[in-house]
Amino acid sequence: MCEHAQNIYELRPVTITRTLPQIADHRLFQLKLDGGCTWEEFGHQPGQFIEVSVFGKGEAPISISSPPTRCDSLEICVRRAGKLTNALFEMGKGSRLHIRGPYGRGFPVDRLKGHKLLLVAGGLGLAPLRSLLLYVLDRRKDFDDLILMYGTNNPDNVLFKYELLSFFDRDDIKYLYSVDRDDDGIWKQYVGVVTGLFDRTTLSPSDTYAVLCGPPVMYRFVVERLLKLGFAKDHIYMSLERMMKCGVGKCGHCAIGNKYCCTDGPVFSLDEIEHIKEAI
């Protein structure tokens, strides 16, 4: 046994307290730390992730969907995609799994304070962005105007639907939703790609921070649009996704140029990564 107490690969046991189905193959898990530890002590920030472990099925990085302002449970929104996530979907309330973390550099909350915010999410990108969204809503006075743009491919794939619908009742957040396709004609909001939402609101680029989270193709178009509107490159933040293994900057899988997505990111500003060709 090695004497060094600090082992970055050490796992912590957690218990699933609740599972909430979202859309097909997406589920929200609420977790409790075992051994009497609290999530306050865990000390996560919006935009960070944890490594989730089920022995025999492996380990996977999963972003934290809940903000540090709501520490009664930690929430992760999981898409069933691989070995580990399939195993998670077999688990229910009371099941035990293991985690490491919190890892990564999250959203620059302190920098965003006092400014207008434009949050742009695409698909499952809402899962990490929700940690920031709820943080801002819980500390609403610390921030200026808040706009949320959320695009999915069709009306059946809207995550956190009831939570998002409740925003219609609030006047301290402007919400704009889009779907790429609406074959059944049930969508009352905008139909088209998420960049189309930019025509439906006015922004003040000089004092607004844009925070994006979505699939790679979304970044390309949204960033182009933001730059055209006059957003400064250090006012555009995005959470990048890469295949991560260790979560602590050693295994090399998530390297993006001279950066490691797991430790330098996953949140980067545009001016940090624009010179790296493979970044977005």
Added chain:
Amino acid sequence: MKLIAKKDVPAVVDQWSKTYAVLAPSLQRNGECIFDTFDRATFTLEYRKPSMPPKSTYLPQSEAIFQVKDGGFIHSARHEKTMLFGIRACDHTGIRQARSFYSRDMDDVYHRCHAEDTLIVVHACSWPQNETCFCTTVHSGPYAKEGFDIQLFDMGTDFLVEAGSDTGRELIADAPFRAFDVDDASERLNRVKHMALNSIPIVSEVTDAMEILRAGGANETVWEHLGRKCITCGGCVYVCPTCTCFTVYDRVTSEGNGERVRAWDTCLYAGFTREASGHNPRASQALRLKRRHEHKLLYYNETDNQDALCGCVGCGRCSDYCPVHIGTIEVVKAIADHIY
């Protein structure tokens, strides 16, 4: 500084092997030399660059991160007092670079345990080991500057012995090590160093290629051409002293029992960056090869490279063993000379 007669070395290493698990040059029946557990019968001081660098002492090809017994986790790191006897300066630099990378921000406890357990005896080179050596170009050799415990310089029938640590000093304190207290001791050592430095050719294309990469990158057709040649065997990575990427997997022996293992992996494999969604940000072999070489020649320079020029230590093994001739030497020449 001390001296030791070469003929006395086997007995000394034999003695050390009672305290340390000594990995030393061992002559195989096929004439090749590998680093293996010390055995006086096969031990040799006449050896060329072994095919494998000593990185597996620090990062074993596969290693348990933790054991699982009846559903419970047991974190452990293997402890064994080890001595690397006779490694070359390029490989020593590789070890130091890897150690620095593995300890930055958050220390990797397994790598650290191996490092703390390992004593290093460097055998400085007097001449190139073969035609692919270019340590003088990247400042990783032919002799070690720091971080070693003992360093040997070839002086004909004797080795000149330099201690680099307190443990090293203790190990060479007594006979058969003898004092080297002539007036011009350091001058003589410098002469040996200069002769070695001048005997190893400079590959100017390395610095040229680095400059091109810094200035915006190589012509994409270079990578496309090399990507078409690469057969994705990963051999260059496994023989590289500074390639330290790993994958993690679970080895289950029975329900609730087994171990989580990390094992060597490489950015040259398509699955290395493929995400669960199926999306792969490095979708072609050209991009993967570009990544590997840009990491060595461009990105690594911004991190701690232990006074070497870049993340390549110039051992030349990738050029020795690549079946389709796209080792670092061939790659930097393709970049610098605008071939393809």
